Amino acid sequence: xxxxxxxxxxxxxxxxxxxxxxxxxxxxxxxxxxxxxxxxxxxxxxxxxxxxxxxxxxxxxxxxxxxxxxxxxxxxxxxxxxxxxxxxxxxxxxxxxxxxxxxxxxxxxxxxxxxxxxxxxxxxxxxxxxxxxxxxxxxxxxxxxxxxxxxxxxxxxxxxxx
Ligand code: PNS
Numbered sequence: 523x524x525x526x527x528x529x530x531x532x533x534x535x536x537x538x539x540x541x542x543x544x545x546x547x548x549x550x551x552x553x554x555x556x557x558x559x560x561x562x563x564x565x566x567x568x569x570x571x572x573x574x575x576x577x578x579x580x581x582x583x584x585x586x587x588x589x590x591x592x593x594x595x596x597x598x599x600x601x602x603x604x605x606x607x608x609x610x611x612x613x614x615x616x617x618x619x620x621x622x623x624x625x626x627x628x629x630x631x632x633x634x635x636x637x638x639x640x641x642x643x644x645x646x647x648x649x650x651x652x653x654x655x656x657x658x659x660x661x662x663x664x665x666x667x668x669x670x671x672x673x674x675x676x677x678x679x680x681x682x683x684x
Contacts, residue, residue: 526550526607526637527600529591532557532572533565534671535579536653538645542611545639547585554603555580556591566654571674578670597631608634613641613648 528543532555546553557572567575569590576588591599600608608628612618618638625636641648648666657663657675664672 523552523604524550524607525552525554525603525605526609527554527556527596527603527605528609529556529558529596529599531560531563531565531650532576533567533650534572534653534667534674535576536645536648536650536667536671537665538611538613538641538648540579540668541642541645542609542639543580543586544583546609546637547583549609549637550585550607552585552587553609554605555586555588556596556599557588558591558596559593561593567674575668575670575674579668595631597628597634600628600634601632606635608636610636610638611641612638613646 526546526549528539528546530539532539543553543555555576557569557576559569565572573588573590580586580588596608600606608625610621612621621636621638628634628636653663653666660679663675667675
């Protein structure tokens with residue numbers, strides 16, 4: 523069983539994430555989408571909401587498991603889950619510069635490898651931060667996020683107008 527972990531905040535999950543997860547699912551028997559919590563970070567969506575949005579969106583893909591990652595070391599989480607690789611998307615050279623030191627540290631900690639999948643050009647500008655800003659200011663993000671996320675943004679906008 524070749525198992526990989528796709529870690530992230532997924533606050534919220536967007537089409538760039540989906541594309542990388544789907545490609546990872548084609549390379550591994552099982553992909554764990556590990557939704558992180560960092561108590562020093564302020565999230566737009568709760569952990570339960572982030573898990574639900576990922577689960578609703580990825581329900582049709584085979585070989586995907588979605589679970590909370592907890593607060594500990596990613597390398598240790600991978601070791602406990604029997605995952606030999608971390609899969610991450612790379613959008614730009616600044617992603618590369620940011621990710622390679624972490625990949626090196628993770629490998630030195632437990633031997634886990636990191637595999638980078640280049641983002642498709644149409645998704646290379648996407649980030650959860652930008653999507654939250656556009657949606658929060660009333661912009662249309664329907665080309666960038668799955669329905670489960672669109673629905674939550676719409677609910678939040680509706681609640682704001684109540
Ligand atoms: O979507 P994000 O917020 O960029 O995801 C970041 C994540 C979860 C991949 C990163 O914060 C992480 O690896 N956290 C685990 C803590 C850890 O292992 N730190 C040492 C890394 S060398």
